Amino acid sequence: MRPRILSAVASQNQERRPLVERDTYGRAFLQTTNLWEFDDAVRLFTLGRRFAQVAADLMGVDSVRLYHDQALFKEPGGGPTPWHQDQYYWPLDTDRTITMWMPLVPAGQEMGTMRFASGSHQLGSIRPISISDESETFFEEFIAANGYEVSEPPILQAGDATFHSGWVLHAAGGNRSSITREAMTIIYFEDGARLLEPDHADRQRDLERWHPGQQPGELAASRLNPIVFARGAVP
Template identity: 35%
Template sequence: MVNQEQIEFFKQNGFVQIDNIISPQELEELRGFMDEIMDSNHANSIQTDKRGGTYYRVLNQRVNTWRDHAGMARYMSHPRFSKAALQLTGAQGIRLFHDHALLKMPEDSKETPWHQDLPYWPMNENGALSIWIALDDVDESNGCMMFIPRSRQAGKLNAISLTEPQDIFEYVKGTDVENEKPVICRMKAGSCTFHDGLCFHYAYPNYSQKPRRALAIIYMPDGTTYSGKPHVLTDDLGLQADQPIRGNMFPLLARG
């Protein structure tokens, strides 16, 4: 699914768009699974906010859907996705960190502010990345993504609040990153982007009349070590600081 041009683009810019990562049949199936998991109250996946909450206006999100739904687990572990991540990173192995179903709800919707992902994750090393699969056609009207090319050269910055955001560009004033122009990734349903955990990214509000559905999966190179920083997905697992993040919650999905 990934050609050399796309690999080089990702290495240079920290993100890449790949069209038609799933077939029309897979798209319809995954939409059905997503609707099922979001309409149910399960014990193992995590709903990050309730309807009416400030965060819910940014993202109606459920984390680790694979733990409650076999269909979601099948796509979370899809070899097409993890092998693409392996190719883009050049890692020797790719492990799951988590998945999350991401809905931008209609009408009372807020933007997802410019941020990096890696500052939220309890990892010592750089190199983790996300696939973001559009389950609906996306553009500026309903919450498509934007990326800042080459922004990962800024390194790991402070985590940005998604509900009361700081201006991430204050951290890069006077650097080359400040002058980079954002790239809007309009996509047809079934297409995806990959982005590095240090790449600056943003999503528009949803001005449409329907939820904007996406599935994101976070991957990390095998051997990534635990920082010891508190995180809802790692706090009670007995992980040791500076030791590799492994185990049944973080399966190895692809090997080089």
């Protein structure tokens, strides 16, 4: 699967600037989204029932839809990923959201593996702030002030996976190695969720990009959000 993902990333990646010319977000990783639309093998991977069932089990729901996939490649010398909450971006009326994060190569902490503020998802939205230097400063101080335990796997093998709630605070260090930290992610949400009226520009962009042709109040069920697992359905 890795060669097909790499090929899809190479064909779809639009970032050509060197690291020194990018902002904090751009230095954190190369981001390429919805690869399942461009490669049949990646399509089977992203829409696969196995990962989606794990997501459904962890969320305690019977049916889940795809939000989107994305490859996140942190280049050698790539900067840290600031603390943030994913669901800040998503115009969904449910907290039953989850992301699978899977390295495509063995990844240790020196490459910028994920770290999580355990239990922080229970607060829901802490502060509406995009991933940035500001989010890093605010949430790092928030985590310390509130005594959250930070969990960080020491090493993940290729094909291992972590799952995290859409509201959990998480971050990643910079890549101090000479190898690109290749990771593939898939975001899932509870079937039956409805679209919110966007309350900031980032959610408006997500509404237009990931829910084409849809309006606030409608079920989040565009052509880009297929059901990928339904309990009791025939595989």
